Amino acid sequence: MFDGPGSARGERPTTEIIGVTTDPRHDVASGGTGLYEFWTADGVPVYLHDTTLVSVELRPPERSLVLRFDYDQPQWTPALASRTPIVVMQFDDVVISEWTQDPDSDDETPADVRGQVANFAHFDGKAFRLTTYQSEIQFTAGRLTVRLLPRQT
Numbered sequence: 001m002f003d004g005p006g007s008a009r010g011e012r013p014t015t016e017i018i019g020v021t022t023d024p025r026h027d028v029a030s031g032g033t034g035l036y037e038f039w040t041a042d043g044v045p046v047y048l049h050d051t052t053l054v055s056v057e058l059r060p061p062e063r064s065l066v067l068r069f070d071y072d073q074p075q076w077t078p079a080l081a082s083r084t085p086i087v088v089m090q091f092d093d094v095v096i097s098e099w100t101q102d103p104d105s106d107d108e109t110p111a112d113v114r115g116q117v118a119n120f121a122h123f124d125g126k127a128f129r130l131t132t133y134q135s136e137i138q139f140t141a142g143r144l145t146v147r148l149l150p151r152q153t
Contacts, residue, residue: 014125019146028122035089035120035128043080044148046087048117050076053132058096065091065139067130069117070151084148091128093142101135 019041021027026039037047051069058065071077071085119131129138 013142015122015128015141016143017146018144020144034122035130036117040146040148042148044084045078045080046146046148047076047078048087048120050078051087051117053117053130056137063092063094065094065096065137065141067091081148084150086149086151088147088149090145090147091139091141091143092145094139095141096137096139098136098138 017028021039021041021043023039024030026045028034028038030038036049037045039045048069050071050073052072053067054070054072055068056065057068067089069087069089071081071087074082077085116133117130118133119129121129121131123129126140126142127138128141129136
């Protein structure tokens with residue numbers, strides 16, 4: 001049970017989520033898809049299974065984790081995301097509980113799918129688990145900010 005400052009007795013802490021729709025048909029709780037499929041606050045669909053995880057930046061002093069996904073295949077990019085095909089997720093107040101990397105995946109997994117997202121679950125109000133074909137990261141976060149950016153040319 002969480003009894004920290006600012007919480008009701010027995011209430012679980014939840015991650016503050018910024019940049020994601022609150023529409024229950026397309027938010028992170030809809031259909032149990034978590035961050036695997038959702039819409040931004042501006043109504044742009046994000047389908048992480050159609051992106052490639054291109055960077056993971058851990059910032060220990062700030063306790064933040066920044067993930068960058070790229071719609072690098074035009075045929076899989078939603079029309080509304082074509083001008084902003086880079087998905088950036090910044091998690092703050094992060095505690096990483098598990099981070100595993102498959103050392104044999106480079107030999108077994110084709111290069112074009114190594115960064116493909118297999119799942120991105122959000123559970124217990126504050127916990128996340130990102131699974132790609134090469135790795136898995138499980139963590140909690142106090143805040144998530146989602147932004148879509150144009151590709152730098």
